[in-house]
Amino acid sequence: ETIDASGLHVLPGAIDVHVHVREPGFSHKETWTSATQAAAVGGVTTVFDMPNTNPPTASVAALAQKHAIAARQAIVDYGLYGLIGEHNLDQLGDMAAAGAASFKLYMGSENPLVPCPPDGAIVEAFEILARLSIRCTVHAENTPLLTWRGERLRAAGRTDAAAHLEQHIDLAAVEAVSRTAVFAAWTGAKVHIAHESTRHSLPHIRFAKARGVDLTVETCPHYLLLSTEDGARLGDTFMRVKPPVREPGHAGPLWEALLDGTIDILSTDHAPHLRSEKTREVIWDCAPGFPGVETSMPLMLTEVSRGRLTLGRYVGMACEAPARAFGLWPRKGTLAIGADADIVLVDMARSGRITADGLHSIGNATPFEGFAVQGMPVRTLVRGRTVALDGRPVGSPGWGRPVSVSRS
Numbered sequence: 371e372t373i374d375a376s377g378l379h380v381l382p383g384a385i386d387v388h389v390h391v392r393e394p395g396f397s398h399k400e401t402w403t404s405a406t407q408a409a410a411v412g413g414v415t416t417v418f419d420m421p422n423t424n425p426p427t428a429s430v431a432a433l434a435q436k437h438a439i440a441a442r443q444a445i446v447d448y449g450l451y452g453l454i455g456e457h458n459l460d461q462l463g464d465m466a467a468a469g470a471a472s473f474k475l476y477m478g479s480e481n482p483l484v485p486c487p488p489d490g491a492i493v494e495a496f497e498i499l500a501r502l503s504i505r506c507t508v509h510a511e512n513t514p515l516l517t518w519r520g521e522r523l524r525a526a527g528r529t530d531a532a533a534h535l536e537q538h539i540d541l542a543a544v545e546a547v548s549r550t551a552v553f554a555a556w557t558g559a560k561v562h563i564a565h566e567s568t569r570h571s572l573p574h575i576r577f578a579k580a581r582g583v584d585l586t587v588e589t590c591p592h593y594l595l596l597s598t599e600d601g602a603r604l605g606d607t608f609m610r611v612k613p614p615v616r617e618p619g620h621a622g623p624l625w626e627a628l629l630d631g632t633i634d635i636l637s638t639d640h641a642p643h644l645r646s647e648k649t650r651e652v653i654w655d656c657a658p659g660f661p662g663v664e665t666s667m668p669l670m671l672t673e674v675s676r677g678r679l680t681l682g683r684y685v686g687m688a689c690e691a692p693a694r695a696f697g698l699w700p701r702k703g704t705l706a707i708g709a710d711a712d713i714v715l716v717d718m719a720r721s722g723r724i725t726a727d728g729l730h731s732i733g734n735a736t737p738f739e740g741f742a743v744q745g746m747p748v749r750t751l752v753r754g755r756t757v758a759l760d761g762r763p764v765g766s767p768g769w770g771r772p773v774s775v776s777r778s
């Protein structure tokens with residue numbers, strides 16, 4: 371295969387540590403084939419899959435089941451998250467031995483499949499993961515507070531977008547982020563804060579990092595590029611996501627934090643749902659989240675084109691920082707950035723427009739509908755083989771392999 375890369379930039383493939391692939395259990399929203407095809411087209415060569423599937427990835431058996439499904443379908447490489455539940459703490463070690471790349475703790479879920487463990491169980495889980503030297507990713511929102519407020523608002527007949535925001539008041543995230551950092555300091559656990567959405571968490575993160583807590587933090591394009599004001603254009607139910615996109619005034623400080631290293635990682639929280647699941651009249655009935663693996667790189671390259679960040683800084687947050695945080699060292703001394711020829715060719719001169727209909731994800735609703743982009747991935751290679759070309763997936767299902775993480 372001869373590749374003509376004249377005029378293009380060669381980047382390491384992006385590593386997206388926050389992707390909801392949906393199988394087993396929710397194949398109507400996304401499959402391992404569709405999610406990894408979308409990733410490949412989006413310049414993402416490794417995805418970390420979240421455990422809120424059905425069954426949840428909370429046991430060695432569930433992990434093995436998911437490994438088998440992924441191995442048949444994936445066209446990019448993948449890591450699988452194990453779920454921390456209240457009742458599976460004695461299984462975390464076995465799940466790690468069976469290849470869980472990381473673990474996920476939900477402190478903020480209304481999904482009965484992934485209930486939030488009590489604080490005591492969280493501390494115990496952190497102690498176990500500290501011994502195993504595995505990073506734990508946390509959805510940090512105060513669940514009891516969210517649930518209480520949600521019930522009060524529903525009882526009051528509130529069905530509007532403002533009620534959703536009130537339930538997910540950013541204090542609920544700030545409190546859970548700082549509690550997570552305290553538990554991490556206490557136990558010595560390596561902890562990763564998922565989808566940072568509010569500027570009010572940033573002082574707590576800076577304080578924890580200054581104290582030497584091994585804390586990493588991610589944010590996603592929707593918190594950097596949207597605000598509640600976009601609800602008017604899109605429809606509020608359509609934009610629903612947890613944690614919510616905040617009022618104007620948060621994105622600026624989040625950008626600053628990303629550029630100064632307070633926020634380490636750019637992920638997507640790729641959370642596909644059908645358009646019909648997101649356009650119900652009452653906001654509480656609308657599924658939270660939207661696809662992201664395919665739109666993140668074009669959106670961020672557009673910001674590079676605008677001069678908001680350098681291509682090098684983008685590679686740092688989308689490739690290098692996730693590889694470091696999650697221990698992707700395929701060979702001693704070699705960080706998995708571009709290693710094994712996981713690479714993406716990018717055309718900064720290519721422009722385009724994001725549309726849900728153009729996405730490869732089954733989840734066909736995006737809040738970036740109609741966004742013009744400047745700078746696009748045009749060829750993605752996983753372990754030296756082309757898996758996407760000019761916006762189309764070309765790899766054969768099964769080419770993707772599980773990553774191995776180093777625990778030191």
Ligand code: NCD
Pocket residue numbers: 390422478479509610611612613639641642658659660
């Ligand atoms: C996620 C999903 O749909 O699985 N939704 C979301 O709004 N982020 C769940 C989650 O990460 O909380």
Ligand code: ZN
Pocket residue numbers: 509564565612613
């Ligand atoms: Zn989450």
Ligand code: ZN
Pocket residue numbers: 388390420639640641
């Ligand atoms: Zn998520």
